[in-house]
Amino acid sequence: MKRYRAFAQYYDAEYERAEMLEQDVPFFLGHLPRKRQSILELAVGTARAAIPLAQAGHRVVGVDYAADMLELAREKCAAVGLRERDLKLVHQDALKLDLGETFDWITIFFNTLLNFTTVEEFDALLAGVKRHLKPRGKFWIDIFNPDLHRLARDHDEHIEPGVFYVPSLDRTVQRDTEIVRDPIEQVQHITYHYRWFDRDGAEHHEKVQFDLTYIFPRELQLLLERNGLTIERMYGNYDGSALKADSPRIIAMVKHSPARRGQTARR
Ligand SMILES: C[S@@+](CC[C@H](N)C(=O)[O-])C[C@H]1O[C@@H](n2cnc3c(N)ncnc32)[C@H](O)[C@@H]1O
Structure with a gap:
């Protein structure tokens, strides 16, 4: 199992123009009550989403296990004048969540839930969410x-090739993606191949490898329910449309499962 660890310095430039990332934050902001909420963002990264949530007046706590991502998040918070009482960044593994407080909202954006590729990891993450x-x-x-057509292929190369410019490094980087799929483990082994040239024309190669699982709607329901959580609403995209076969996203609003009769609430 390889967890996602981005090249922190590439991250914001790499995803700056990704279409879904222009739509996810407005969608979630539109579903937040106007009243100031306490929000926990798991795997906050460089605070791409956490900053606009805090700027909208909510109190945000962001957790990540990558110190270099948090470092960039801190720099960005300082640049926009956000204080710790608005956006607090915590260096912690989301699988061992221990913050000593509860939140109105907990979020995990941008497919990051799929980094937890086994049932054991899923249970550990959701136990933390529930607490x-x-x-x-x-x-x-x-x-x-x-997408069943994609998942049927055991190997894909040259997916969505792209180029991005990283201002902090004054570097233009090409990225090519390769995916090897293991349908038994239900895991995609993903490799980002990066290529760039320095001022002397020398070519450089770097790669990032990580695993991502995929989850079907009924499976999501069962994984949540075995951890005392229930899906309250489900959407198929950021326009608020219902989930259909060809929807690009599964966006679920989840709550605590109602306590069964004779069962004492554990919250
Ligand atoms: C794709 S980035 C998403 C960042 C941000 N949430 C966003 O939407 O832009 C995934 C992040 O998950 C973090 N991450 C992965 N596994 C984690 C874990 N077990 N605990 C905390 N953070 C984790 C990585 O360090 C990385 O910053």
């Missing part, structure tokens, strides 16, 4: 809707 979610709180999930 940190207020009794009437909402947990938001945003993952891609599995």
Whole structure:
């Protein structure tokens, strides 16, 4: 199992023009109550989403296990004048979540839930979510809707090749993506191949490898339910449309499962 660890310095430039990332934050902001909410963002990265949520007046805590991503997030917070009481960044593994408080909202954006590729990891993550979610709180999930045509191929190369410019390094980088699929483990082994040239014309190669699972709607329901959580609403895209076979996303608003009769609430 390889967890996602981005090249922190590439991250913002790399995803700056990704269409879904222009749409996810406005969608979630549109679903937040106007009243100031406490929000926990799991795997906050460079605070791409956390900053606009905090700027909208909510109190955000962002957790990530990558110190270099958090470092960039801190620089960005300082640049826009956000204080720790608005956006607090915590260096912690989301699988061992221990913040000592509960939140109105917990979120995990941009397919990051799929980094947790085994049932054991999923259970550990969701146990943390359950412990940190207020009794009437909402947990938001945003993952891609599995495309059966794509998943049927055991190997894909040269997917969505692209070029991005990284101002902090004054570097133009080409990225090519390769995916090897293991349908038994239900895992995609993803490799980002990066290529760039220095001032002397010398060519450089770097790569990032990580695993991403895929989750079907009924599977999501069952994984949540075995951890005491229930899907309250489900969308297929950021326009608020219902989930259909060809929807690009599975966006789920999740809450605590109602306690069964004779069962004492564990919250
Ligand atoms: C694709 S980035 C998403 C960042 C941000 N949420 C966004 O939407 O732009 C995934 C992030 O998940 C973090 N991550 C992966 N596994 C983690 C874990 N177990 N605990 C905390 N952070 C984790 C990585 O360090 C990385 O910053």
